[in-house]
Amino acid sequence: xxxxxxxxxxxxxxxxxxxxxxxxxxxxxxxxxxxxxxxxxxxxxxxxxxxxxxxxxxxxxxxxxxxxxxxxxxxxxxxxxxxxxxxxxxxxxxxxxxxxxxxxxxxxxxxxxxxxxxxxxxxxxxxxxxxxxxxxxxxxxxxxxxxxxxxxxxxxxxxxxxxxxxxxxxxxxxxxxxxxxxxxxxxx
Numbered sequence: 111x112x113x114x115x116x117x118x119x120x121x122x123x124x125x126x127x128x129x130x131x132x133x134x135x136x137x138x139x140x141x142x143x144x145x146x147x148x149x150x151x152x153x154x155x156x157x158x159x160x161x162x163x164x165x166x167x168x169x170x171x172x173x174x175x176x177x178x179x180x181x182x183x184x185x186x187x188x189x190x191x192x193x194x195x196x197x198x199x200x201x202x203x204x205x206x207x208x209x210x211x212x213x214x215x216x217x218x219x220x221x222x223x224x225x226x227x228x229x230x231x232x233x234x235x236x237x238x239x240x241x242x243x244x245x246x247x248x249x250x251x252x253x254x255x256x257x258x259x260x261x262x263x264x265x266x267x268x269x270x271x272x273x274x275x276x277x278x279x280x281x282x283x284x285x286x287x288x289x290x291x292x293x294x295x296x297x298x
Contacts, residue, residue, distance in 0.1 A: 115140050115205065118198065128210035131198070136169040138162050139205055148191065148210050149182060168193075172208045180210060190214055219243050219288045227287055228271045237264050241277065242284035 115131050119142040122129040128145035130138060149163045162169075163182050171178040172195045180191035190213040198207045219242035225235035240250050247265070251258050265277070274280040 115198075118207070122209070128212075130164075130208040130210065132169065132172060132206045132208060134173070134204060134206070136166075136173060138164075145210050148189070148212055173206055219284055224284065224287065228268070230268060230271060231264075234264050234268050234271070237261060238268050238272075238280070238284055241265075242281055242288055 119129050119131060119140050123142040123144055126144070128142065128148045130141040130145050133139045164172075165181040165183055168178070168181045172193055175195065177194055178192065180193050182191075192211045192213055194209045194211065196207050198205050219239035221232070221235035221239040224230055224238045224242075225232060228238070230238060237250065241247075247258055247261050251261055269275055269280065272280055272283055274283055
């Protein structure tokens with residue numbers, strides 16, 4: 111199966127993933143708007159006559175490894191970026207897809223999304239979203255003026271509906287789901 115590169119990067123933009131497509135020679139073939147914004151800031155435009163922004167080490171790692179850290183040429187920001195890379199077949203030649211991940215940005219849980227996916231009640235969805243955002247049960251109880259026992263009852267129901275049994279397992283599952291949720295997610 112071959113993939114049309116332009117379609118793929120536009121699709122990844124819509125899914126909220128910053129994507130760069132590298133040719134086998136390591137040159138950037140195409141990249142989406144989100145990737146440009148991660149590298150060049152909100153405007154997403156490269157300075158005049160700017161060479162490829164990724165260091166040779168990053169490109170080499172992306173061509174051979176599945177995961178790694180990103181180093182940018184002349185980077186003037188302190189963003190920490192990682193990548194996940196995989197081969198993609200295309201019409202003309204094989205390419206390598208590099209998904210950029212900004213490590214300083216936390217993915218935000220969306221209660222309505224979690225409610226729909228896991229058949230949670232509204233209260234369970236809010237609790238699951240807050241837990242996925244790193245908020246403790248005691249803080250949630252205080253904010254909502256409810257008892258910890260009430261939250262533990264809701265949490266037990268969430269465990270059953272998500273087929274998890276411990277809070278870290280639940281949070282790990284929710285972070286995967288929140289990553290793909292089509293919502294505004296950037297929280298620094």
